[in-house]
Amino acid sequence: EAGVVQSPRYKIIEKKQPVAFWCNPISGHNTLYWYRQNLGQGPELLIRYENEEAVDDSQLPKDRFSAERLKGVDSTLKIQPAELGDSAVYLCASSLDPGARTEAFFGQGTRLTVV
Amino acid sequence: AQKITQTQPGMFVQEKEAVTLDCTYDTSDPSYGLFWYKQPSSGEMIFLIYQGSYDQQNATEGRYSLNFQKARKSANLVISASQLGDSAMYFCAMRGDSNYQLIWGAGTKLIIKP
Numbered sequence: 001e002a003g004v005v006q007s008p009r010y011k012i013i014e015k016k017q018p019v020a021f022w023c024n025p026i027s028g029h030n031t032l033y034w035y036r037q038n039l040g041q042g043p044e045l046l047i048r049y050e051n052e053e054a055v056d057d058s059q060l061p062k063d064r065f066s067a068e069r070l071k072g073v074d075s076t077l078k079i080q081p082a083e084l085g086d087s088a089v090y091l092c093a094s095s096l097d098p099g100a101r102t103e104a105f106f107g108q109g110t111r112l113t114v115v
Numbered sequence: 116a117q118k119i120t121q122t123q124p125g126m127f128v129q130e131k132e133a134v135t136l137d138c139t140y141d142t143s144d145p146s147y148g149l150f151w152y153k154q155p156s157s158g159e160m161i162f163l164i165y166q167g168s169y170d171q172q173n174a175t176e177g178r179y180s181l182n183f184q185k186a187r188k189s190a191n192l193v194i195s196a197s198q199l200g201d202s203a204m205y206f207c208a209m210r211g212d213s214n215y216q217l218i219w220g221a222g223t224k225l226i227i228k229p
Contacts, residue, residue: 033217042119042206042219043160056216089158098215101148101167106160 002026006092006107014115018080021110025073025094032069033104034077035091043091049075050098082114117142119207121220128197129228135182136192136205136223144168144211149190151181154222155203163205166190202227 005024013019025032030051035043046065048056051072060067064083069075079086089111093104118141128134140149151163166174166181174181182191194201207220 040222042208042221043217044219045216048215091160093160099148099210099212101165103150103162103165104217105162106152108157108159111158 004092004094004105004107006090006110008110009108010111010113012113012115013082015084016081018078019082019112020079021077021090021092021112023075023077023092023107025075025092026105029094029096029105030072031095031098031102031104032075033091033093033095034067034075035093037089037091037109039088046077046090048098055098079112082112084114087112087114117144117209117211117214117218119209119218119220121207121223123223124221125224125226127226127228130199131196134194134197134201134225136194136207136225138190138192138207138220140188140190140207140209142188142209142211144213147209147211149181149183150208150210150217151179151190151192152206152208153201153203154206160206164192197227199227199229201225 032049034046037043047060049069067077089109091109093106095102095104120139147168149166153161164176164179166183178195180193204222206222
């Protein structure tokens with residue numbers, strides 16, 4: 001069974017440019033997460049979806065970040081315009097449900113460099 | 116508030132030795148789950164092991180075991196017979212029933228020496 005698939009793996013853009021990341025979760029997983037991981041730190045949640053509904057986006061910088069999960073499967077995360085401080089690894093994860101005892105499975109991430 | 120603390124920023128261990136990675140947590144939730152993940156240099160976050168707060172026995176998965184001491188609020192990861200491929204960042208994480216957000220520690224960088 002395929003794991004969580006993310007693309008692209010790497011992205012280098014100039015500041016003020018837009019960028020988008022794509023995620024395909026594990027089949028049947030209703031819960032999808034987007035995390036941002038800065039160098040040397042643990043991941044920080046940006047947004048959590050239950051099917052197509054964003055149920056926790058409290059840490060998403062909504063002035064420049066947006067996300068969608070059409071049809072409750074694939075998801076895209078967009079940054080417009082990008083800033084130097086957005087350089088990080090963006091991780092997508094999925095799980096069967098959001099329960100406390102349910103592990104999340106991660107993709108390989110997209111390493112974004114803003115220059 | 117929920118919090119995960121990993122006090123070891125880095126560790127060097129000789130190949131084939133056992134290694135213990137420390138993790139302490141703080142939560143007011145009566146029910147919660149504790150997770151360990153491995154992140155090699157390739158970047159992917161790999162799930163290793165899970166421990167539930169009401170589980171009576173310590174979790175084990177192959178060479179990985181979790182030393183769960185609920186009263187001390189600690190959930191240390193033990194890797195037996197370490198291998199060169201175990202070199203990676205290791206993260207402890209927690210999720211409680213009151214908040215489905217996965218709370219992460221800062222990680223421990225483990226380097227296995229041949």
